[in-house]
Amino acid sequence: MKPSAKEFGGYLKMLRQRCGMTVRELEDKSSVSHSYLTQMENGRRGVPSPDILKKLCVPLNTSYDELMSSAGYLETYTTKTKNYDALITSIIDSNQPSDFFLEDEVVQIPIYGEIKADYNMIAEQNIIGYKVASKKEVSDGEYFYLIVKGDSMIDEGIREGYKVLVKKQSFVENGKIGVVIVNGDEATLKRVFYDGSNVILQASNKEIPPRVLSIGDVMIQGQVRSVVFDV
Known part of the structure; x- marks a missing residue:
């Protein structure tokens, strides 16, 4: 199940802030426009395409598979990914449902x-x-x-x-x-x-x-x- 635009936007914002970047800095590193990034973080854009996620994974210091999982393209999330603890923390902090991501292989x-x-x-x-x-x-x-x-x-x-x-x-x-x-x-x-x-x-x-x-x-x-x- 894919997350809502608001849920994914909050997760994306958490990753950016964890890297100590502004939206403008993320734009420079990813070539994804400032306005598009802002709209995503505010939940005014749908979950981005895999092509956009591919541009974001390196500057956000995360893997492409992890972003694909968090965006719902892989349907499930595995505990084997290195940033699982950070993701769970973000879910709790944003009051997202506890079953938002499920363990699976x-x-x-x-x-x-x-x-x-x-x-x-x-x-x-x-x-x-x-x-x-x-x-x-x-x-x-x-x-x-x-x-x-x-x-x-x-x-x-x-x-x-x-x-x-x-x-x-x-x-x-x-x-x-x-x-x-x-x-x-x-x-x-x-x-x-x-x-x-x-x-x-x-x-x-x-x-x-x-x-x-x-x-x-x-x-x-x-x-x-x-x-x-x-x-």
Whole structure:
């Protein structure tokens, strides 16, 4: 659960004051504007994007993962982070609810290259990085991320640059979004429907017609569980 703008603003102010910096000094060190920082601390801005947090972590003398956790992007907070005591103190001082952050373990999920939301992208199997997720969220199987390129799934709100969290499995429930290998080498992200011995791959873009293939010509890599995007 993400904190409110007021809760996160109070936490951000605590970190800045702990470093003995003014808002102007934080602006100079982070390249985040003075007005934006002031609005965040006063709760007049929503929780910032991961890109903003990345700029703030070094001047605030904290880790990127800790800021991501405190902003609610990782859903939980782990006691293994070095500034946990300071965070708890800030919660108590600001009268935030005691269950605002919960202890939990997090795990690293591999990102397997890019997948183009189209039919002509050759499957990439190389790991290009990792993304942290709550262990509880992915406790029911093996997961991986893929990065979307192309616009054939835009009507589902899946746009280029978004990451999709995929549960690795050899089948997709009828009508769900799956990661499919076509003809042994083409990776595609589509809704999957079954029609006898055929599989229908349905784009979510009115300009792209459905594609009907023999079930023997496709290989399911997994089913999409969620979509992640930076705001």
